[in-house]
Amino acid sequence: MTFINYASREINCKIVYYGPGLCGKTTNLQHIFNATAPQAKGKLISLATETDRTLFFDFMPLELGTVRGFRTRFHLYTVPGQVFYDASRKLILKGVDGVVFVADSQEERMDANIESIYNLEENLKAQGYDLLKLPYVLQLNKRDLPNILPVEELALELGKKDEPVVEAVASTGAGVFDTLKAVAKQVLTELRKG
Amino acid sequence: MPDTPILLREQQYHQIKAVLARLRLDSSARVVLLIDKDGQQIAVQGDAANLDTTSLASLVAGNVAACGGIAQLIGEAEFPTLSHEGQRESVHISVIGRLLLVVMFDEQSSLGLVKLRSKQISKQLSTLFDEIIRDGHEDLDSPFAGITDEDIDSLFT
Numbered sequence: 001m002t003f004i005n006y007a008s009r010e011i012n013c014k015i016v017y018y019g020p021g022l023c024g025k026t027t028n029l030q031h032i033f034n035a036t037a038p039q040a041k042g043k044l045i046s047l048a049t050e051t052d053r054t055l056f057f058d059f060m061p062l063e064l065g066t067v068r069g070f071r072t073r074f075h076l077y078t079v080p081g082q083v084f085y086d087a088s089r090k091l092i093l094k095g096v097d098g099v100v101f102v103a104d105s106q107e108e109r110m111d112a113n114i115e116s117i118y119n120l121e122e123n124l125k126a127q128g129y130d131l132l133k134l135p136y137v138l139q140l141n142k143r144d145l146p147n148i149l150p151v152e153e154l155a156l157e158l159g160k161k162d163e164p165v166v167e168a169v170a171s172t173g174a175g176v177f178d179t180l181k182a183v184a185k186q187v188l189t190e191l192r193k194g
Numbered sequence: 195m196p197d198t199p200i201l202l203r204e205q206q207y208h209q210i211k212a213v214l215a216r217l218r219l220d221s222s223a224r225v226v227l228l229i230d231k232d233g234q235q236i237a238v239q240g241d242a243a244n245l246d247t248t249s250l251a252s253l254v255a256g257n258v259a260a261c262g263g264i265a266q267l268i269g270e271a272e273f274p275t276l277s278h279e280g281q282r283e284s285v286h287i288s289v290i291g292r293l294l295l296v297v298m299f300d301e302q303s304s305l306g307l308v309k310l311r312s313k314q315i316s317k318q319l320s321t322l323f324d325e326i327i328r329d330g331h332e333d334l335d336s337p338f339a340g341i342t343d344e345d346i347d348s349l350f351t
Contacts, residue, residue, distance in 0.1 A: 002199035003234040004337070007207035011337070012234050042248045047256070056260070059233075059252045064349040068337040072349060075233065075252065091259040095232025181350045188346050191199065191338040 001095040002191060004070070011067075013187050014075045014095055015180075018120050019102035020112035021053070021081035024141040027170040028102060029058050029076055032180060035173060036062060054080040057092050064184065074184060081116065090123045098135035098187040099124075100179055102170070103158055105140050105148040110157070117158055135186030136163045139179045144169045200230070206326055207237060213318055214239035217295075221311035222303035224283075227296040228319065231255055236293070245298075254287060254296055262289075275312075277305055290316045293323055 003012045017025040026046065033044040040063045047056035058078040063071060079089040093099075101120060103113045121131050140154050155165045164182040168175025214226045218240050225240035227247060233255030238247050262272045276287040286308045288295040295316065297308045 001230075001232050001234070003202070003230070003236075004199050005202045005207060005236075007202065007204040014232060014234075043246055045249050045253065056256060059249070061248045061252075067341060067345050067349065070337045075248075077252075087263050088260070091256070091263060094259065095230075095234075177350075184349070185346050188338065188341065188349075192341050 002097055002187075008071075009069055010071045010073060011191075012073045012075060013097040013184075013191075014077065015098045015100065015183055015187065016092060016096045017076065017078040017100045017102055018089070018116065019081055019141075020104060020109060020116040021083070023081060023102045023104040023109070023113075023116075024168075024170040025078040025081060025102050026054055026058050028100070028139075028141075028168075028176050028179070029060055029078055031170055031173040031176045032062065032076065033060055035177070040064075053082065054078055055085075056080065056088050067188070072188075074180075074187075076180075083115070086119065086123070089119070090126060093123055093127050093129070096124075096127075096129065096134070097190070098137075098183040099131070100137045100139055100183050101158070102139045102141050102168075103154060105142045105154060106145055107147050107149050110149065110154075113154075113158055117160070121160075132161050135183055135190055136160070137179055137183040137186075138163050138165045139168050139175065140165060141168045141170050141175075143167045143174075144172070200234075200326065201329075202236065202326060203329070206322065206329075209322055210237045210319070211239055213315060213322065217297070217311055217315045220314075221297060221299065221308045223297045223299040223308060224302075225296075225298040227251065227254075227298075229254060229294045229296065231258065231289075231292045231294060240298075250296070254285075254294055258287060258289060258294055275309065277309075279305065286312060288312045288316055290320050291323065293319060295319060 042061040044060040046058045049055045060076050063073045079092045166175045166179045218226045225242050227238045228236040229251040233252040235251040265272045274289050278285045286297045
């Protein structure tokens with residue numbers, strides 16, 4: 001939920017990266033963290049297992065700049081992708097302002113993508129949100145791998161509305177900021193509507 | 195559709211800060227924070243210069259959310275307070291509706307005192323926050339009402 005503080009002249013919004021296990025949600029955040037100037041970011045917090053799989057969430061605050069005298073900050077979260085962490089995923093969606101769905105472009109992960117996007121819709125519904133009305137971006141990740149499906153096929157299968165579709169290779173950073181920009185713009189445009 | 199934004203007016207912010215300052219004094223605490231359940235920091239009072247309050251707010255909200263999930267699994271609505279005691283520093287968290295009151299304290303205070311003072315002040319904070327929600331957007335210009343596409347684009351250049 002967007003929080004506007006007139007005393008400290010700050011606006012805080014929450015964006016959640018969602019997707020199946022090992023699709024690259026944490027890698028997205030890691031790239032944003034590594035590529036951002038120190039003064040524009042806070043710590044990257046990762047609540048992970050001993051094998052570096054996300055256990056609860058990753059979190060980093062990112063300051064984009066000033067709009068009309070207000071510092072605009074985005075709180076970026078990831079969810080744990082593994083199927084059995086569903087209770088945690090539900091909790092992290094609370095108060096969300098925008099969602100990025102990170103799809104794994106590999107052919108053998110298509111079923112996992114479909115299951116995860118269905119899970120996203122269900123969990124949003126449980127929190128009183130409608131994916132069709134929420135700022136939303138579909139990121140097609142791992143475009144550098146050999147066994148990937150064509151963009152058109154992925155977009156057709158996973159697209160939910162006329163959301164922006166961004167091709168990405170999160171491990172190199174390709175498409176990561178384009179994705180963030182696409183969702184942040186929608187969140188700010190929603191705020192303009194009031 | 196995202197939730198309606200929470201708009202915190204300057205006067206309300208200072209009222210909250212004053213309540214937190216009194217709680218800090220009365221409980222001999224080091225730092226007092228008020229955050230919302232989504233992990234957004236509302237106000238902080240005390241010696242927080244070396245404390246990453248943004249991360250703290252996010253982790254406390256995650257902690258409370260996880261404990262709330264456990265509570266529901268065992269048939270409780272939620273756990274109204276949570277305490278973590280360390281060797282030198284301790285944290286007490288009170289759930290007040292959609293607010294989380296976080297008190298950090300050391301050996302200068304005690305868990306009993308912090309619990310008591312937090313409980314005494316929670317009604318006041320709850321009333322103040324109800325006013326914030328009730329006042330909503332009326333008479334307040336959103337800084338984003340007149341924002342242009344160029345303004346948004348400028349954030350990414």
